[in-house]
Amino acid sequence: MGEQYLELEVTPTDTAFSLMAQFEADLHPRKVSLIAGTYRDENGLPWILPSVKEAKARLREFESHEYLDIAGAPEFIKLSQSLVFGPELTTTLGDNIASIQTVSGTGANHMAAVFLAKHLPPRRVFIPSPTWINRKTIWASTDVAIMEYPYVAPHTGSVDIEGMLSFLEVTSEPNDVVILQPCAHNPTGVDLSRSQWSQVADIVHKNRLFVVFDNAYQGFASGNVDDDAWAMRYFLKQLMLKDNPQLTGFCVAQSFSKNFGLYGERVGALHLVAPPRFSTHGARSALINLARVEYSNPPRFGAKIVETILADERLRIQWQRDLVTMSSRIKDMRGNLRNQLSEGDTLGNWSHISSQIGMFSYTGLDIERVNRLRNEFHIYLLPSGRASICGLNGNNIEYVASAIRQV
Structure with missing residues (x-):
């Protein structure tokens, strides 16, 4: 039949982008996105690298x-x-x-x-x-x-x-x-x-x-x-x-x-x-x-x-400095989150948070705890428990750590 395409089942939406859409629609004032692999600065804002900014000016x-x-x-x-x-x-x-x-x-x-x-x-x-x-x-x-x-x-x-x-x-x-x-x-x-x-x-x-x-x-x-x-x-x-x-x-x-x-x-x-x-x-x-x-x-x-x-x-030297700026802030956020979780009454060992490297942390949180973080505290992670450390900053890290302790 020439109309077979009309009978196609709806393909499941991409999990990450579906969650990002939910986050954008969430009106809670303390919502936190730890979903996307995009760098954010200390104020939670997109950061245009100084090297990129200058290159664009030249162009x-x-x-x-x-x-x-x-x-x-x-x-x-x-x-x-x-x-x-x-x-x-x-x-x-x-x-x-x-x-x-x-x-x-x-x-x-x-x-x-x-x-x-x-x-x-x-x-x-x-x-x-x-x-x-x-x-x-x-x-x-x-x-x-x-x-x-x-x-x-x-x-x-x-x-x-x-x-x-x-x-x-x-x-x-x-x-x-x-x-x-x-x-x-x-x-x-x-x-x-x-x-x-x-x-x-x-x-x-x-x-x-x-x-x-x-x-x-x-x-x-x-x-x-x-x-x-x-x-x-x-x-x-x-x-x-x-x-x-x-x-x-x-x-x-x-x-x-x-x-x-x-x-x-x-x-x-x-x-x-x-x-x-x-x-x-x-x-x-x-x-x-x-x-x-x-x-x-x-x-x-x-x-x-x-x-x-x-x-x-x-x-190129400026770009290399930009990389250090981003990677260093991520490391600082890892250490800060680990310390807050370790100092509280949170169950488990959280040393993996700071020993891991790069944008993401495999937190070890199961799907039930991830869902509770989203539904009760408006904190968004992937169902696997992966968190984008880039989404953490001085304004929200205590809130995130407190929420993790409660789930």
């Missing part, structure tokens, strides 16, 4: 509204490669890296999923449990089977490295895709140590897996972009840049939403790295063809802001 006379190339702005792409891998490794890669500008990190992840499903192809994709709320939706748009690997040990709140390694070693097979986050893991805020990254690399090598790094928070974990890129550069040096490379390749899905505060500009990139004995020209042409089908040309203005900052030494 006032920039009047071009012409299409970018399908692959994106060449200088932006080169600078984004260098941000991920560093200048020396980027130069070493030469033709072994294929990059295109994407519609932020979601677009980069989706492009990777569609490209790999067609051209690798994997039997399965392994995603961490728990994970970013949109990841399953992205991979469900392909025919690749989705499996979850354990990431956090429930009783300790730390990385379940033994469970993760054992599951991947026994379950995966060559060309399967594994999703890894190099820093500031969403939603847990729990990152692998460097020794644990080495262990993961061993399993990836042994089972010949294809890694997709979801690089959404570079600079937000430690405040240092090079430290936060360590895992990606380690995989490149240890498993790719060798006479006998040990991987068939890997991808990096890169977002500039968080670390530049350009949430609505949708700035991202996808980088496909191949072993030295291969060229990526064919793969790049396939990525360009995919981009042409999906959106033809990526957005210009946000990418120009990033390009302006990364290409200018003074602006």
Whole structure:
């Protein structure tokens, strides 16, 4: 029947955006949103990075509204490669890296999923449990089977490295895709140590897996972009840049939403790295063809802001200071919340609040307590108990801690 689309069931709304709509409609004067991964200042207001503000001022006379190339702005792409891998490794890669500008990190992840499903192809994709709320939706748009690997040990709140390694070693097979986050893991805020990254690399090598790094928070974990890129550069040096490379390749899905505060500009990139004995020209042409089908040309203005900052030494230094400002305030809020919960009569150990890193905290609050926080105190978290620490400030943190103690 030609009218089958009229019989489609209503697709469930996205949980995060549905909660944000509820929050906006809530008229309570003390409501608090700990939902979205968007940075807020001490007054709870959006913060335009000083480096971004100056870059925009420089671009006032920039009047071009012409299409970018399908692959994106060449200088932006080169600078984004260098941000991920560093200048020396980027130069070493030469033709072994294929990059295109994407519609932020979601677009980069989706492009990777569609490209790999067609051209690798994997039997399965392994995603961490728990994970970013949109990841399953992205991979469900392909025919690749989705499996979850354990990431956090429930009783300790730390990385379940033994469970993760054992599951991947026994379950995966060559060309399967594994999703890894190099820093500031969403939603847990729990990152692998460097020794644990080495262990993961061993399993990836042994089972010949294809890694997709979801690089959404570079600079937000430690405040240092090079430290936060360590895992990606380690995989490149240890498993790719060798006479006998040990991987068939890997991808990096890169977002500039968080670390530049350009949430609505949708700035991202996808980088496909191949072993030295291969060229990526064919793969790049396939990525360009995919981009042409999906959106033809990526957005210009946000990418120009990033390009302006990364290409200018003074602006880049200011941007690095901006990262420290944001990451430091988040760390302070973590410590403050932990102290208030620990000093009160709240049940449980809250040390994980301050030991986690990045925008989010996996609080350990179950769905019943999360619902009570929303219904009784107008404090909004995701059902998983994930809280955006960016939503805390000196004006609301005592209220939030008091509410948690009461539920």
